[in-house]
Amino acid sequence: DTGVSQNPRHKITKRGQNVTFRCDPISEHNRLYWYRQTLGQGPEFLTYFQNEAQLEKSRLLSDRFSAERPKGSFSTLEIQRTEQGDSAMYLCASSWGARQNYGYTFGSGTRLTVV
Amino acid sequence: QKEVEQDPGPLSVPEGAIVSLNCTYSNSAFQYFMWYRQYSRKGPELLMYTYSSGNKEDGRFTAQVDKSSKYISLFIRDSQPSDSATYLCARSLEYGNKLVFGAGTILRVKS
Numbered sequence: 409d410t411g412v413s414q415n416p417r418h419k420i421t422k423r424g425q426n427v428t429f430r431c432d433p434i435s436e437h438n439r440l441y442w443y444r445q446t447l448g449q450g451p452e453f454l455t456y457f458q459n460e461a462q463l464e465k466s467r468l469l470s471d472r473f474s475a476e477r478p479k480g481s482f483s484t485l486e487i488q489r490t491e492q493g494d495s496a497m498y499l500c501a502s503s504w505g506a507r508q509n510y511g512y513t514f515g516s517g518t519r520l521t522v523v
Numbered sequence: 524q525k526e527v528e529q530d531p532g533p534l535s536v537p538e539g540a541i542v543s544l545n546c547t548y549s550n551s552a553f554q555y556f557m558w559y560r561q562y563s564r565k566g567p568e569l570l571m572y573t574y575s576s577g578n579k580e581d582g583r584f585t586a587q588v589d590k591s592s593k594y595i596s597l598f599i600r601d602s603q604p605s606d607s608a609t610y611l612c613a614r615s616l617e618y619g620n621k622l623v624f625g626a627g628t629i630l631r632v633k634s
Contacts, residue, residue, distance in 0.1 A: 412566075441621065448531065450611050450624030451567065464621065499566055512557070512622070514566035 412515035414500050420521045421490055428486045429518045433502030437513075440483050442475055443499040444468065445517070451499050457483060490522045526550055529612055529625030538634045542599040546612035546625050549593065555615040556588050558597045560608045561627065567611055571597070602632045 413432040421427050433440045439458050443451035454473070455465045459480035469475075472490075477483040487494055497519050503512040529546045536542055544558075555574045559567035571586040573579045579586045587596040599606055609627040 414566075443622075448626065450527075450529075450613070450626050451622070453621040453623070456621060466621075501566075512569060512572075514559075514568070516564075516566045519564070 412500055412502050412513050414498075414515040414518050416518060417516065418519045418521075420523060423490060423492060423522055425490055426486065426488045427490060427520065428484050429498055429500075429520075431483045431485070431500030431502075431515060433482070433500070434504075434513060437502035437504045438480065439503045440477055441501040441503070442483070442485050443501065443514075445497040445499055446495075451514075454485075487520075490520075492522045495520055495522045525625075526623050527612060527614055527625040530628055531626055533629035533631055535631045535633060536602055538602060538604060538632055540602050540632070542597075542602050542606070542630060542632075544597040544599075544610050544612075544628050544630070546595050547593055548595075548614055548623075550614070550616075550623075551590070551593065552616055556586070556595050557613040557615070557622070558584075558586055559611040559613060559624075560606075561611060562608045570610075599630075602630075604632050604634045606630060607632050 415430045441456040442454040445451040453466050454469050455475050457477040472488045475485045497517040499517045501514045527548045557572040558570045560570050561567045576588050576590045583600045585598040609629050611627045612625045613622040
């Protein structure tokens with residue numbers, strides 16, 4: 409197991425285009441989270457899944473954003489009609505819903521630049 | 524008022540110094556407390572977590588939580604240049620729930 413994997417690492421897109429990011433969590437982790445981080449700030453929560461169910465969405469997640477986790481495995485985050493304000497690092501994390509081992513692990517992120 | 528306040532720094536110290544990083548939080552319902560280290564252009568890496576008041580030690584790192592004053596600290600002993608990074612404190616209402624992060628403190632350890 410190599411940890412949480414995110415692809416692509418970098419994405420440059422023109423304003424108005426759609427983009428999709430992928431996250432592959434640690435295989436035994438049943439929870440998957442998406443965060444967004446802008447320069448000089450800590451990560452901000454966007455949404456999270458337990459298995460395939462999306463349990464919570466932040467008000468930061470406008471209707472241009474959609475996340476899926478089919479079959480409770482990998483997840484995708486899509487941004488439609490991108491805006492310059494969407495430029496940020498998008499981080500994925502996964503954890504196991506048990507208290508014995510705190511395995512809340514982040515991937516290296518996808519850096520999005522909207523030009 | 525932000526839920527989690529953290530001095531952004533940068534904090535610059537000489538190699539071998541003891542470093543003290545601090546966070547305050549406003550929501551007394553927070554139960555879990557974490558420190559993450561983030562190198563430039565990388566994802567955050569968990570350093571320590573705790574769910575109770577008191578101290579927790581792991582090698583050169585000690586996390587201290589004071590729930591009564593809503594204050595947490597991370598101490599780094601014998602700091603090394605490789606410790607240069609951004610340190611993020613985070614809170615969670617319960618295990619496995621979303622994390623609320625501070626803005627991070629930039630630490631620079633000079634050799």
